[in-house]
Amino acid sequence: MGQYVHRSTLATARVLSAPTRRALVPERLGRLAREMWKHRWLYLLLVPPLTYYVIFRYIPIYNAQIAFKDFRPLLGVEGSAWVGFEHFQTFFHSYYFTDLIVNTVVFSTGKLVLGMPVAIVLAIAIHESRFMFFRSLVQTVTYLPHFLSWVIMLGLLLGLLSPSSGMINEGIQAAGGQPIPFLTSPDWFRQVVISSDIWKDTGWSTILYLAALLGISPDLYEAAAVDGASRWRRIWHISLPGIVPVMVLITLLRLGNILDAGFNQIFILYSVPVYSVGDIIDTWVYRSMLDFQFSVGTAVGLFKGVFGLVLILVANQVAKRTANQSLF
Amino acid sequence: MFRMKDRDEWSFQLVVNGLLLVVLLIIVIPLWRVIMTSVTPLDVYMRVGVPFFQWPGDWSFGAFQQMLSHPDFPRAALNSVIITVCGTAVSLTLTVPLAYALSTRTLPGRTVITAMILFTFLFHVGLIPTYLLVAKTLGWIDNMLAIIIPPAVGVTNVLVMRNFFEGIPDEIKEAARMDGANDLQVLLQVILPLSKPILLTIGLFYAVYYWNEFFTPILYLNDSDLMPLPVLLRNILIGQNFSEYVEYDVSRVASIESLKAAAVMLTMVPMIAVYPWIQRYFTKGTLVGGVKE
Known part of the structure; x- marks a missing residue:
């Protein structure tokens, strides 16, 4: 922190501030009340954000009771009749239940299992490169796609994959093959989703690994070099163990979100022909809303929320025990 | 800079940097493709499609002109700017006091409020x-408001900002309180001037979110006059009613593919323009790299 700031700002503060009010606090109030009174301005500052939280985060939780009701828009959330677990049973016994769960888990674990090794290799390569300009160029460029929206990603993907004008399909045709409708073919949709996610976010996810790598003491590498360990052995025996805690942490966090397959991505990329392999819980909930099946959709959303909460709490416990780290 | 001691070191650096070069190309080529598509002149496109490389002298900006001349595009851009500016302002006005309160260790009820916020993050x-x-x-x-308010506070952003505020030495705040400043004055006159980097970083994260958001506009906005850029871009790309958004057959200065690519470029450019700013801040500190030796 720069020291230059305080003199002038404090002078301003002194001029503007009211005389201290400690004397006004009645003596008989306890220590807690005095502390609270001392922080009264902070509580005032907290009013808008806490109001926001109550309205936009807690009222929806209250509204989620329609999962157990037969919601009629005219009767409202409170006026609709209770039906118990009917909607949950409908969902668990429906023919699309297995498909939705399988698709969701395939996407979320696929992105994790295939994406993590790529990110680790990239982070180690960046860390090992001795060409400073080149490695910061690689960092700058690979972080960039993280900030692009999935609509822009759709534009980029069409430029590569469109059957009529995509670069990859031009290549296939030049090699004498038939163009492949990657985005509308059930055989290809999952590969497109997982690889485009890896393309977009691998660079960004190296940040955590790089931080861990930079935290490893250079002495370890030097000692290993003196002992005659090759570059590769130093990576295997020093770098990799150094990032294991980050790997554990990321894996557990992602497992806690195993039912989050990336709604924005699927929503923008999928279409009717690939529903069988591409429809996930969140997209199904969205479509159930369009069909005015508010109660069933909320039941599915609530199932996902409770499942996710339990998983993340378990994951946090596991992280505490095994890696001695806590997610939150 | 460094000593290449032996042949092993050379071959190792060759492998590592070769790998980085491959990654770099994999990221750049799709972006390059969309740039080239957007500037390919119509006659070239009709003859050979999109060339992999064209000299800047041969570029045609007809697609961009045509995109911008239709009233939809500038209007969507204006909507996006409104959403981004208002959204970022609202987000910061709610995030800063919350993070500041949570960073005050002596505040009674701090744990309860933190738990209340974390719960919404987990459930x-x-x-x-x-x-x-x-x-x-x-x-x-x-x-x-439906686009701006509901997502206004991000829990991770609150926590990152809280950590930053916690890093500011207590003596500074105490000194100001000794002088009679209340918490509000401490925040406005002492903390905020010290927090420009974090305000800029978090502000830019919020701005990126609002600029990119396309789902809630689809959900809550039916009026096409309110449509922000990403929604317009989606309609242009998926293109069931392409001619509604672009009058492409009136003058025929660019192919449909070029027009679509130009729309992608125009939506992406503000992001790429602010990107160096964001990047400068999130690589600061431990992530600058090259620290060791």
Whole structure:
């Protein structure tokens, strides 16, 4: 922190501030009340954000009771009749239940299992490169796609994959093959989703690994070099163990979100022909809303929320025990 | 800079940097492709499609001109700017006091408030209960507020900012309090001037979110006059009613593919323009790299 700031700002503060009010606090109030009174301005500052939280985060939780009701828009959330677990049973016994769960888990674990090794290799390569300009160029460029929206990603993907004008399909045709409708073919949709996610976010996810790598003491590498360990052995025996805690942490966090397959991505990329392999819980909930099946959709959303909460709490416990780290 | 001691070191650096070069190309080529597509002149496109490389002298900006001359595009851009500016302002006005309060260790109730906020981070009830609140209870259909307010506070952003505030030495705050400043004055006159980097970083994260958001506009805005850029871009790309958004057959200065690519470029450019700013801040500190030796 720069020291230059305080003199002038404090002078301003002194001029503007009211005389201290400690004397006004009645003596008989306890220590807690005095502390609270001392922080009264902070509580005032907290009013808008806490109001926001109550309205936009807690009222929806209250509204989620329609999962157990037969919601009629005219009767409202409170006026609709209770039906118990009917909607949950409908969902668990429906023919699309297995498909939705399988698709969701395939996407979320696929992105994790295939994406993590790529990110680790990239982070180690960046860390090992001795060409400073080149490695910061690689960092700058690979972080960039993280900030692009999935609509822009759709534009980029069409430029590569469109059957009529995509670069990859031009290549296939030049090699004498038939163009492949990657985005509308059930055989290809999952590969497109997982690889485009890896393309977009691998660079960004190296940040955590790089931080861990930079935290490893250079002495370890030097000692290993003196002992005659090759570059590769130093990576295997020093770098990799150094990032294991980050790997554990990321894996557990992602497992806690195993039912989050990336709604924005699927929503923008999928279409009717690939529903069988591409429809996930969140997209199904969205479509159930369009069909005015508010109660069933909320039941599915609530199932996902409770499942996710339990998983993340378990994951946090596991992280505490095994890696001695806590997610939150 | 460094000593290449032996042949092993050379071959190792060759492998590592070769790998980085491959990664670099994999990231750049799709972006390069869309740039080239957007500037390919119509006659070239008709003859050979999109060339992999064209000299800047041969570039045609007809697609961009045509995109911008249709009233939809500038209007969507204006909507996006409104959403981004207002959204970022609202987000920061809510995030800063919350993070500041949570960073005050002596504040009674701090743990309860933190738990209350973390709980909403860990437990989601899905789309529909929020939709009922925004669309039915508040009635914000065709209202920009539905895009701006509900996602205004991000828990991770609050926590990052709280950590930054916690890093500011207590003596500074105490000194100001000794001088009679209250918490509000401490925040405005002492903390905020010290927090420019974090305000800029978090502000830019919020701005990126609002600029990119396309789902809630689809959900809550039916009026096409309110449509922000990403929604327009989606309609142009998926293109069921392409001619509604671009009058492409009137003058025929560019191919449909070029027009689509130009729309992608125009939506992407503001992001790429602010990117160096964001990047400068998130690589600061431990992530600058090259620290060791």
